[in-house]
Amino acid sequence: MNSPRSHAIERGSGGSPLRAELRVSLLQHTPDPDRAVAIAGRLCYAPVSAADLKQAMSDEDVAKLVRILVRSGHHSALEHATFSFAVDGVSRACTHQLVRHRVASYNQQSQRYVNFGEGDSFIVPPSVAGNDEARAVFLKAMEDARVAYDRLVELGLAEGRTRESVQEDARFVLPNAAETKIVVTMNARELRHFFQVRCCNRAQWEIRDLAWRMRGMVKDLAPNLFEGSGPGCLYGTCPEGKMTCGKPYDAEDVDGSSAARG
Secondary structure (H helix, E strand, O other): OOOOOOOOOOEOOOOOEOOOOOEEEEEEEOOOHHHHHHHHHHHOOOOOOHHHHHHHOOHHHHHHHHHHHHHHOOHHHHHHOEEEEEEEEEEHHHHHHHOOOOOEEEEEOOOOOOOOOOOOOEOOOHHHHOOHHHHHHHHHHHHHHHHHHHHHHHHHHHOOOOHHHHHHHHHHHOOOOEEEEEEEEEEHHHHHHHHHHHOOOOOOHHHHHHHHHHHHHHHHHOOOOOOOOOOHHHOOOOOOHHHOOOOOOOHHHHHOOOOOOO
């Protein structure tokens, strides 16, 4: 999917970046995730060991069984495939939503131990970026927050306090727009749920952008495992009921040859 936000980097009057760019990398994953899931699912009905099944199952057998597991709701087998992502250039507002997905593991850059310096940025919402006056107000607020943060750090250090102590208090003036970095690990079952709710048009724009990028990465890697993933409107009636956005995705735009991948 095309990213819904601009990736330009604006700079403040002091030359420091004010606008961050989303970057998502797949750090590592279960080797041959489709096969790992198929073996786990097949073992429930096999008189032999999982090691024997690994050798015996053909690629066709794997693809067929993974589809059956997904369609039948036998999703515990999907938990045997995990994927770890490095996510940079997202806001604290975004990660507050992300960590609500509790069947996952997270490690986030600390504002207590890591100084929010000149190289750090802020996330600018598209609605703000598209309005000259709103953008000017927003960017001034971000610069003011950075100036206040730097001054609080300076004052605290002058009192002889440790940098850790100073930064843990100075961070209180940083906005939700402050850029952060996080490592996320989810299994395939949780990723499918994440894509269902966060790829939806009703999801907040930033986490929606992140979800579509993550989906593109894992769907290329494990197409059978993530077949049929994404918002409900891709495959049938919107599950949001009266809350529907009225703008369903088109499967060709999402997964067709013309679809952009993050």
